Amino acid sequence: MIRVALLVARKDLRIEGRSRVLLWQVVPFGAMALLLAGLALGPTQAGHSSAAPGLFYLVMLFVTLLMVARSRAIESRPGTRASIDTLGLDPASIFLGKALALAVELWVTGALLLAGTVVVLHTSLHGTLVGAPNVVVTLAALAAAGVLHGALSGSxxxxxxxxxxxxxxxFSPLLIAGERAYSAALHGGALWEWWTISLVALAAYLGLGVLLYGVLEES
Amino acid sequence: MSASVASLRDALVVRGGFPLLSGVTLELEPASMSVVTGANGAGKTTLLQLLGGLVALSGGSGVVCGVDLGSDDRRALRRRVGWLGHEGSFYDDLTVRENLHFAARAMARPIEGISSVVARVGLEGRELVPARLLSAGQRRRLGLAWLLLRRPELWLLDEPYAALDDEGRDYLDALLGDVVAAGATVVVSAHDALRRVPTGTRTVRLVGGRVAGSA
Structure with a gap:
């Protein structure tokens, strides 16, 4: 299962790397959204830092939706789909591979946008670094949920x-937990209860995906 | 039924309440070639998809490569068939070599065979070219290389002659002849009867999702 999952993830990442959609379209879109949000908050820096976690996850939500659609499009052509189907790959492995590839793409975008929040929204670098591990887990959970819901929405x-x-x-509970954890990292507060929600959500979506992805793709 | 690679009895495929195939009865012998002809919408692609386990059987019965099409184990059948669509059956953003590498690794085939397969289909020197930059004929050859690497028992080729020049058609004829001689079963769909078919090739004509003739 792991061998095929890594094969699928490498293939998806290679295709994404070659098309450069992430680099030239998705990341600029996210950066522009953050910049506009910063401008909308006004010239004073007072409210920027407190709004940063919510704005970051709002932008990551849009990015996730874009990237899930991209991930689906890779195999959307009928001939490609039939060809891949006749490889008879284990659906659970395909799910894990696609979720891993999407998670890597979200991590890259998230890292760049976190840096953007420090520059544009004046968040503290230390707080951002403290909150970063939770961002990694939350984005992985978003990736797993995204791939599963991509299959649910069909082609x-x-x-x-x-x-x-x-x-x-x-996505809402994930985004709320992520935003709360990031806020706690920046401004102080209980971090671990939000960590728990993110970790449980990640485990739940990975489990659901392994169980249901094949059924959803077949239907 | 036991010696056949595929056996369909009154097969029915319904999608969206519309019967795409109706009452199709068909036997495919091992190491044989069959050509399915018919106009657009006659059900050629659906018949190939049914034989590949890519669509569900709605009625009747069928066994392909020993797998009952009425069972829920169509994935087991899919690993034993190979599909080539006329629009290309691979990833456009990957190179020729990367596509073949993915197919080989997915099927746990040795990647050492890639170079010989590339040479066999005449794509030497183009291994590092992305599939999207290949001509129609070269894309067809890449699809054939994917199948040669996989070595399926049943080859399903959906309009493989479309957009091919005479040289490409001759090449495909020769290759499919070799594949059949090596023991595989080939089913090809085409709008019209082929200009030249190997001896023993069976032609099945579909009209409106039904078999209108077989020779």
């Missing part, structure tokens, strides 16, 4: 609008 023409509608209720 139909309506998938682009169905995906946000289906995934937002699932």
């Amino acid at each position: 139909s023409e309506g998938a682009a609008t169905l995906l946000p509608m289906l995934s937002l209720p699932a």
Whole structure:
């Protein structure tokens, strides 16, 4: 299972690296969204830092939706889909591979945007570094939930609008827990209870994906 | 039924309430070639998808490569068939070598075989070219290389002659002849009867999802 998962993850990352959509489209989009949010908050720096965690995860939500759609598009062409299906790969491995690739893409984007929050929204570097491990776990959980909901929304023409509608209720607890943990890292407060939610969500979505991904893809 | 690679009895495939195949009965012998002809919408692609376990059987019965199409184990069948679509059956953003490397690793085949397969389909010197930059004929050859590397028992080729020049068609004819001679079973879909078919090739004509003739 791990061998195939790594094979799928490497393939997805290689394709993403070659298309450069993440580098030239998604990251600039995220940076622009953060910059505009900073401008909208006004010239004083007082409110920027407290709003930073919420803005960061709002932007990461948009990024996740974009990247899930990209991940689905890799195999959307009928001939490619049939060809991959006839490889008879274990669906659980495909899920883990795609979730890993998406997590790596979100980690890269998240790292750049966290740096952006320090510069644009004036968050403390120390607090950001303290909160970073939780961001890693939360983004991994978002990736697993995203791949699962991508399969749930299918490959139909309506998938682009169905995906946000289906995934937002699932993403919300993750985003709230991530935002609270990041805030606690920046401004003080209980961090571990939010950590627990992120870790439980990650384990739950990985388990659900391993169990359900094949069924959803078949249906 | 036991000696056949595929055996369909009154096979029915329904999608969205519309019957794409209806009452199809078919036997495919081992190491044989069959050509499925018919107009657009006749059900050629659906028949190939059914034989590959890519669509579910809605009615009737069928056994392909020993797998009952009525069972839930169509994934076991898929590993034993190879698919080549006319629009390309690989990743456009990967190079020729990367595509073949992925197929070989996914099927736990030795990657040492890639170079000989690339040479066999005439893509030497293009191993590092992304698939999207290949011509229609070269893309077809890459799809064939993917199948040669996988060595499936049943080859399902959806309109493989489309957009090929005479040289490409001759090449495909020769390669499929070799594949059949090596013991694999080949099913090819085409709009019209092929200009030249190997001896013993069976032609199945579909009209409106039904078998209208077989020779």
